[in-house]
Amino acid sequence: MSRAEVHELFSRLAELDPSPTTELEYQTPFELLVAVVLSAQATDVGVNKATRRLFPVANTPQAILGLGEEGLKRYISTIGLFNAKAKNVVALCRILLEKHGGEVPRTREELEALPGVGRKTANVVLNTVFGEGTIAVDTHIFRVANRTGLAPGKDVREVEDGLMRVVPEEYLLGAHHWLILHGRYVCKARRPDCPRCIIRDLCRYPDKTPPDPRRD
Known part of the structure; x- marks a missing residue:
């Protein structure tokens, strides 16, 4: 992805969810x-x-x-x-x-x-907890980074290093959460929900799922 495309990708994810956070429940x-x-x-x-x-x-x-x-x-x-x-x-x-x-x-x-x-x-x-711009690459982020072309890599460290290079600084704090949530609910492993993906036009994944004709 070009720098402009990466910026647009995170701009859209941020607009959809301005304050992303973990889905794990905690108080301290x-x-x-x-x-x-x-x-x-x-x-x-x-x-x-x-x-x-x-x-x-x-x-x-x-x-x-x-x-x-x-x-x-x-x-x-x-x-x-x-x-x-x-x-x-x-x-x-x-x-x-x-x-x-x-x-x-x-x-x-x-x-x-x-x-x-x-x-x-x-x-x-x-x-x-500490507000540092780190990215924890789990299976969801690994999949999204490779499918979209955002930061392709053969292993989680390669993907993490790639993301740290390309994610714009203003989006670095939330990037971890946006990518996990996108992978968990939209860019799913077995059948990504490409028709309702807000970054599908930026994504490099060649096997995008077509719209379901049964949907309105």
Whole structure:
């Protein structure tokens, strides 16, 4: 895409949703960190169902350590890989208390040093909590970036680096959320809803779905 096309793409997404944010439910930086760790290979809907039960009971590192792994598992057992996630969440709670005064750290290095926190999770926290222009490339963003021609890449890091180069600075804070939501609800994996896509004329995807004649 040309620079003008990229700017137009984000201009349209921003007009449609001026204040994008994560669909994970949270009230504090710690709650978001836990929710993002739990969301690996799980849906936001499924995570929200679990955290609606968990957070009223335990939403601080101290409280989750009080539950312990087995106690935590009872609240998150509906989420995939819950055994490993319970172990990681309890371990990261311990580190937050021992090294960070119970607070979520503000740097990538400190975040990625926490159990269960990789680059993608760190990017979500840095963007959503601390307002940094980071982009966490999940399956939705990877798909949208490649299909549209916005930032093609063979792996998530290549796509992330490409997006960081081409996204206009004024759209960088919201880009992560706009692209995820577009991939989740419009540019879907099996059958993208091209007829109602607001950026279809800019998109390079060769196999656009035709309009459904049954629709008005």
